[in-house]
Amino acid sequence: MNPTMYSIILSNVAIGTIITMTSHHWLLAWIGLELNTLAIVPIIAKQHHPRATEATTKYFLTQAAASAMILFASTVNAWTTGSWDISQLTYPPACALLTLALSMKLGLAPLHFWLPEVLQGTSMNTALIIVTWQKLAPISLMFMVHNSINPMIMLIMAMISTLTGGWGGLNQTQMRKIMAFSSIAHLGWMAGILTLNQNILILNLSLYIIMTTPMFLMLKYTTSKTIKDLTTMWTTSPQIAAPLMILLMSLGGLPPLTGFMPKWLILQELVTYNLAPIATIMAISALLSLFFYLRLSYIATLTMHPTTTKDSNKWRFQPKPLTTPTMTLTMLSLLLLPMTPLFCP
Missing domain, CATH: 1.20.120 (Four Helix Bundle (Hemerythrin (Met), subunit A))
Incomplete structure (x- = not known):
């Protein structure tokens, strides 16, 4: 074009x-x-x-x-x-x-x-x-x-979205489809807090964008379109492998990373409004998403491809983009949890 x-x-x-x-x-x-x-x-x-x-x-x-x-x-x-x-x-x-x-x-x-x-x-x-x-x-x-x-409609759609995002991502091998189901799961958390606390909604949306952007930039930088492509990342882009693993953990919502902040605040808000059953279902559904994030990090950084490659480049040379925004957003995606008290009422 x-x-x-x-x-x-x-x-x-x-x-x-x-x-x-x-x-x-x-x-x-x-x-x-x-x-x-x-x-x-x-x-x-x-x-x-x-x-x-x-x-x-x-x-x-x-x-x-x-x-x-x-x-x-x-x-x-x-x-x-x-x-x-x-x-x-x-x-x-x-x-x-x-x-x-x-x-x-x-x-x-x-x-x-x-x-x-x-x-x-x-x-x-x-x-x-x-x-x-x-x-x-x-x-x-x-x-x-x-x-x-109607709050109940949004809460029901939130539960369905978090469950769908978790279940749907388990059976995928294409990275873009996995990120699509990750997006559906994150949108479920945003829908769950929409009618209860709009400040947390804005915070969740901001952190979702901050975490998703470097993830896509890393996949583009390493030309990884499937899970199989992640197995050779350690030879072509060893500097990306470690940040990618921690970024996937942040997307899954593990403490002490940034991704834990919105889930923590949303679950706290749901319990405050006496919606503990819904909070429990959404927390359990987050484990489904965490499973396929763990699988990706395990394949990308904790294992080696059975046919070890000696080549440090993919089969086609790609123009290397500017890495400053990727690493800046990666740092924000990992280290913002100490700022949580600033967003608490």
């Missing part, structure tokens, strides 16, 4: 998200979501490969259906209340429909069906955009209407 056109399209992705995050009118928010969706479609399809075309079609149809549901819900609400203001969402059927639409846009279970397939058909850079930046606009809308969302 022409670099000029690529930069313009990426700018439109950013502008669409910013329009949605800063709007107070439902139509303006919907326009931002549509601009965001239409801008990222050519980015997914730019590989000119059948799998990329399939991923583009699935992404477009899912996002278009969710956007149509958002527009319909806002129209029904405006018809009933006479207001197009986002904060004036008071009609219960419109609230339920909007919750389903935003959950589909995010990839919350049981509306997660599109996310693993779309990520598998894209490049690492595009997959990173989809699981980080593309979550900002729907979550900002959920944040603005959190008073209108």
Whole structure:
């Protein structure tokens, strides 16, 4: 793709998200979501490969259906209340429909069906955009209407998402699909705290982006697309192997790493609201995610490939990107737990 056109399209992705995050009118928010969706479609399809075309079609149809549901819900609400203001969402059927639409846009279970397939058909850079930046606009809308969302619906979807993210990742060999199910599990934790404490939601989203970004950058740096590719990482990129193992533990939520902070605060908040059974189920489901993170770290750093390679390069030379942002974000992903008291009420 022409670099000029690529930069313009990426700018439109950013502008669409910013329009949605800063709007107070439902139509303006919907326009931002549509601009965001239409801008990222050519980015997914730019590989000119059948799998990329399939991923583009699935992404477009899912996002278009969710956007149509958002527009319909806002129209029904405006018809009933006479207001197009986002904060004036008071009609219960419109609230339920909007919750389903935003959950589909995010990839919350049981509306997660599109996310693993779309990520598998894209490049690492595009997959990173989809699981980080593309979550900002729907979550900002959920944040603005959190008073209108039924807490029990969100808690049930949160439990289903954390369980689906854990179970789904166990049987995968493709790294992008594993990261997709990891994203679904993390979104489940965000959905669980959405209606209870919005400050922890923002903290969880921020830490999720901080942890997921270096993970994708490391996979891109080592050209690792499957679990099998991780077995030769120690020869091609020995400096990446140790940080990758600790980063996977942080994604799994092990103390004393950064990833433990949002899980700790969310479980504490759930128990405060007398939701101990839900907190227990979500904590147990986190063990499923931790299992496949442990499997990845074991394969990448604690074992050696049976046919030991003497070659220090992959079969095709790749341009080496700038590693400063990767290592900076990796440090943040590992060492922020001591700052937890700053975020506690």
